[in-house]
Amino acid sequence: MTLSFDPDSLDLPSGHFIAGRYVAASGGIDVHRPSDGVAFAQCPIAGRDIVDQAVDAANQALRTSGWASLRPRERTKALVRWADLIEEEAVTLARLEAISSTRPVGQLIAGDIAVTAEQIRFFAEFADKEGSDLVPTDGNSLGMIMTEPYGVVGAITPWNFPISMAGWKIGPALAAGNAIVLKPSEMTPFSTLHMAELSVRAGIPAGLINIVLGDGPTTGAAMTGHPGIGKISFTGSTAAGSAIMENIARTGIKPMTLELGGKSPQLVFADADIALAAEAIARNILANAGQACVAGSRLIAERSIAAPLAEAILEHMSRIKPGPTWDENSLYSPIISERQIGRIDRIVQAAIDAGAECLTGGTQLGRPGYFYAPTLLASVDQASPAVTEEIFGPVLTLQTFEEEEEALELADHPIYGLAAGLFTRDLSRAIRVTRRLQAGTVWVNRYGRSRDHILPTGGYKSSGIGKDLGRDAYLANRRSKSVLINI
Numbered sequence: 293m294t295l296s297f298d299p300d301s302l303d304l305p306s307g308h309f310i311a312g313r314y315v316a317a318s319g320g321i322d323v324h325r326p327s328d329g330v331a332f333a334q335c336p337i338a339g340r341d342i343v344d345q346a347v348d349a350a351n352q353a354l355r356t357s358g359w360a361s362l363r364p365r366e367r368t369k370a371l372v373r374w375a376d377l378i379e380e381e382a383v384t385l386a387r388l389e390a391i392s393s394t395r396p397v398g399q400l401i402a403g404d405i406a407v408t409a410e411q412i413r414f415f416a417e418f419a420d421k422e423g424s425d426l427v428p429t430d431g432n433s434l435g436m437i438m439t440e441p442y443g444v445v446g447a448i449t450p451w452n453f454p455i456s457m458a459g460w461k462i463g464p465a466l467a468a469g470n471a472i473v474l475k476p477s478e479m480t481p482f483s484t485l486h487m488a489e490l491s492v493r494a495g496i497p498a499g500l501i502n503i504v505l506g507d508g509p510t511t512g513a514a515m516t517g518h519p520g521i522g523k524i525s526f527t528g529s530t531a532a533g534s535a536i537m538e539n540i541a542r543t544g545i546k547p548m549t550l551e552l553g554g555k556s557p558q559l560v561f562a563d564a565d566i567a568l569a570a571e572a573i574a575r576n577i578l579a580n581a582g583q584a585c586v587a588g589s590r591l592i593a594e595r596s597i598a599a600p601l602a603e604a605i606l607e608h609m610s611r612i613k614p615g616p617t618w619d620e621n622s623l624y625s626p627i628i629s630e631r632q633i634g635r636i637d638r639i640v641q642a643a644i645d646a647g648a649e650c651l652t653g654g655t656q657l658g659r660p661g662y663f664y665a666p667t668l669l670a671s672v673d674q675a676s677p678a679v680t681e682e683i684f685g686p687v688l689t690l691q692t693f694e695e696e697e698e699a700l701e702l703a704d705h706p707i708y709g710l711a712a713g714l715f716t717r718d719l720s721r722a723i724r725v726t727r728r729l730q731a732g733t734v735w736v737n738r739y740g741r742s743r744d745h746i747l748p749t750g751g752y753k754s755s756g757i758g759k760d761l762g763r764d765a766y767l768a769n770r771r772s773k774s775v776l777i778n779i
């Protein structure tokens with residue numbers, strides 16, 4: 293069966309998904325196809341009334357289903373059935389995601405969708421394995437730390453990995469006994485809607501997963517400031533995360549998990565396996581055309597091996613195969629929007645004007661849609677806009693160093709601390725440098741997440757608060773209560 297499809301023939305879900313059914317809505321924001329720039333649908337903007345309806349539906353579902361008080365294993369079984377159905381509907385989900393996103397349809401089946409199903413099963417297994425603790429107190433009392441769900445969790449997901457990000461948020465929230473109201477990006481809403489529909493077909497009570505469509509200033513603000521939502525989980529830019537924190541502080545305090553921007557360094561020492569490093573670095577900055585918060589966009593190489601390393605990376609960059617996301621043979625992604633590709637180009641040109649040497653790229657590709665050429669900028673300093681700003685595109689900068697201390701100084705970003713990469717054969721150096729890197733995740737002799745879902749992800753500095761994935765994500769969806777009983 294071919295995965296390629298005609299984008300004009302796809303049947304799209306329409307409206308918000310609340311209490312297990314679609315709620316009709318009209319008008320809103322034009323949705324464009326990044327692969328050709330065509331506006332092909334509209335995304336409605338949910339106001340406070342729709343958000344109220346979704347929160348009410350979530351609370352009603354919690355009351356009538358007893359989801360939070362079910363035997364935990366029953367929650368596990370329901371979530372596993374949902375994961376199975378996601379895999380069964382992989383082709384439909386892949387096409388719904390590919391049409392408006394930057395994800396090529398050929399990469400979604402074995403990649404994003406399979407990983408999302410795995411992650412949901414992973415979180416489902418926590419339901420009956422994490423609970424309350426007895427704690428030591430004096431002999432005349434019994435001390436306990438009890439945990440319980442928040443009730444309704446609010447989640448906002450980005451456009452770059454819609455299915456994966458929905459799984460990140462919904463999986464731990466439901467496994468922990470909560471209901472959820474989720475807003476996907478207005479640029480990529482369709483696959484998330486279908487995932488919610490599949491949850492009801494899998495037997496998860498209607499109303500536990502509610503999807504409201506809209507933008508950040510209207511819909512997102514109504515969600516983050518809603519008194520009926522007990523906790524917020526957000527993945528997106530640092531600027532948007534700051535706005536969410538401000539809105540929560542103004543409208544009522546609640547806990548939040550924020551996975552935000554990054555400007556991640558990749559340190560390569562002279563003793564590294566150069567071929568391995570070049571392949572990992574190039575693969576990462578080319579994946580999704582660099583549109584990932586953990587993109588390793590700052591290459592910091594020991595001076596003696598910088599030239600052969602750059603040459604090997606340029607060779608990988610020359611092999612890209614761009615094409616529309618609905619063609620299963622396409623291997624290189626478009627940029628999400630005309631606005632974003634313009635921003636990428638402005639930063640690149642500003643860096644060149646400031647003295648950067650463009651070794652390749654630095655321009656849009658001459659084809660329909662929003663495609664930007666893989667770009668490698670050398671001779672950049674710490675003040676270059678290509679080094680200071682999160683570009684969110686296929687742009688890699690190259691800086692060099694002589695000593696380990698200099699490498700660490702170059703790696704330290706004043707704002708971001710999401711991830712970092714380190715390539716060396718020296719075990720002592722790997723441990724020593726890892727300890728000093730200011731990042732929530734460090735990859736050694738590799739770059740990018742694996743399918744080891746137990747490893748949490750989250751940032752230092754302005755790259756976020758709290759963690760997604762791992763045990764941390766499950767525990768972040770439960771609150772604790774201290775109990776002391778006199779005997």
